[in-house]
Amino acid sequence: MADASDSQLLTAWRGGDQAAGEALFARHFASIARFFRNKIHGDIEELIQRTFLGCLEGQQRFSGEGSFRGFLFGIARNVLYNQLRTNHRHGQPLDLDEVSLCELGPTASAVVAKEQEEQLLLDALFRLPLAHQLVIELFYWEELSVAEIAEALGVPVGTAATRLRRARQLLEEQMAMLTSSQAVRERIPFGFETWARNLRAQQ
């Protein structure tokens, strides 16, 4: 079971093999929990559960050719958007791709940072339009490829690549704005790229 591929496990689980489901869950639980934890303030158990159940329901096709992670994050994204819409309820319909978690209010984000500098970076991230935040997160932290991101977002690969570029640009702008105060700027000697490179080098 340990060396079975994600898609093999999924097929087995869909065929009723509980153990395969457990194995798949154990493999991807942490990424999915992380994905929701920083976007939803309250209980995320339900959302994680719905995401994994989404694999079985097959409302979104997983042909077995693309990446399972891209597929799984695609479901997670839908679950997230539905939840944010439910939380929002009142007021006008909102374009979740365009709105940032920061704008969605205090219930949305629960970021963790050990240091002030990291907090600033994460704050900047949470000011990005959601579609762009997701791209950055999936690329840098979850290490999805551009193709996998395209699958998760349900867009062509070219669009995903453009969005990643744009997202980086926006993040740099947000960082620059957030660090406008001299006192804080002095504490951030590295730009985002350096920081991200360090992060990736570590992993």
Add this chain to the structure above:
Amino acid sequence: MDPERPGPRPGALSDLEAKLLAAKVGGRLFQRPAEPVQLGRYRLLGRLGQGGMSVVFRAQDPQLRREVAVKLLHSPRGQPDPEQLARLRREAQALGRLSHPNVVQVFEIGEADGQSFVVMEFVRGTTLREWLHERPRALGEVVEMVSQAGRGLAAAHAAGIIHRDFKPENVLVGEDGRARVVDFGLARANPGAPAETSTGGLDAPLTKSGTVLGTPAFMAPEQLRDPGRADARADQFSFCVMAYEALHGERPFEDLAAVSAGRVRPPPPGTAVPAPLREALLRGLRTDPTERWPTMDALLAALAAADSRATARPRRRRWLLGAGAVALAVAAVLGGRAWSARREAQASERQAVALEQRLARLLAAGEVEAAGHVLADVSDAQAGRAWTSWALLLEQAPGRSARAAWAHAYVFAGADAQARREALLGLARAAVATREEARSRASGPVPTRAGALPGDASPAATRADALSGAVIPTPTRDFALPGASTSAPALPGVTAPTPTRDFALPGAATPTPAPLPGVTAPTPTRDFALPGADTPTPAPLPGVTAPTPTRDFALPGAATPTPAPSPASPPRRRRATSPLPALPRRRPPPSPALPRQRRRALSRPSAPPSRPSRGPARVPTRPGCSR
């Protein structure tokens, strides 16, 4: 940025939290019982919240059969940072020395599976930030709540502990309405504290050089420059930022540059915050720590004094204007800002106003008994306010006693400290009225202690610890001759009031007496006195900022001259343009509560002034320790 520690992934989970979540979700997904997740003898039940370096769980203590909050280091990358571990232990030690109703109680420091954790009182409730956004809050209610938090802070200072990260997220408001200061994670002993209180390793340096701890928006300028310099007055500064934001709906400073420059924003237009209250906070926000209040206690006393003046004034207005203006003014209030609880608040507000009008009609028709039936049908949530309205109506009616109504109002006030106080003051007024009536009938003095106050009769007990007795506001009998009631015998613990002259000519310039520290209720005001009528010179006490004469509640249409600037108040600074682009503030969703309250206070004088709607309040139970 420290390249060796590139930072967590956003949303990284601690091992225990991941274990707990996986057990729960896995159990549900695969229909198997979730294995319990233990930490020492504590069984984890769920995650409450997390701060920068720690995560807090709700847990069951099987030995004592109680729920507790367990705080442990958030270590998504394996081993917890020893520096942070030391900080966690210091917090526990610091808090272990403290026992105060407004400081979260620490039970023990535990150790299990190589993890150190702190076991604390589990507070069911919300953070102060959430409490403020839950629904519109009356000015007095906000002042009372932040003052509670301030008392917790003062207690910590008295024990030689500096919080260093005080903000609304670090104050929990329990379902019991009690505020508790939490997250002394950055606490260290007060550098100026007596030696015996600064033991326990709290003096060790807590920060790696170059690391800012705390939340910049709430930090004092000296703390921003040098985190090691934070003392009790830096906490006072943070407290004032928090209180200012709670009252004005926005932070006092535009950005961090404004903090260092001491550039406070002008008050938002239409602010309901009375000048003395604002002045008290501005003093705590001075750039130079020595210019701030000497202690938190001094600040709290000034807030209490300023607040009691503010809450007592509008009440008097009700006797000036009839109920007829009410409906009109309610319509004017309806155009408020978008606000989730607005509709609910409005509906209950409309109900309350309609009820008030109905009671007024019944009273006018002499159908007091029918009014009793109406009041009996009011829901518990609305009953306190309904009885208060009724009592106020009775007070206006010649020959009626409001005592029974005030007693009901007291009972139904429940946990609402302000309403309780109002009812007690009403009872005291009723007592004075009864006594004087008796005296005017029988010419001999009959000093019956008619209106013994129920309970401990000391509304001040819930307020600043420093308060010893309450001053009861003027018994307002509209047509009393000036001086008539000066001989009213004092109630126990109650200072007898001076009469007011409600029907003097409007438009008169009137200085307001200086608030005395430690006094809850207003000094008799003479807002509508004749020009030149004996105007008492305000005698500012040492350490008390003299208030700018306020004219907040002048009669509509009365000419309001510009108040002379008080010598002690800082000159209003113009908003200077910073060379640096503004720091995008994490401004909380606008809290329309106060501006709305203000509009109401101005436009509908005859309605209960500063009372929140008593609709069934939904209290989300996100207990959560520390963010």
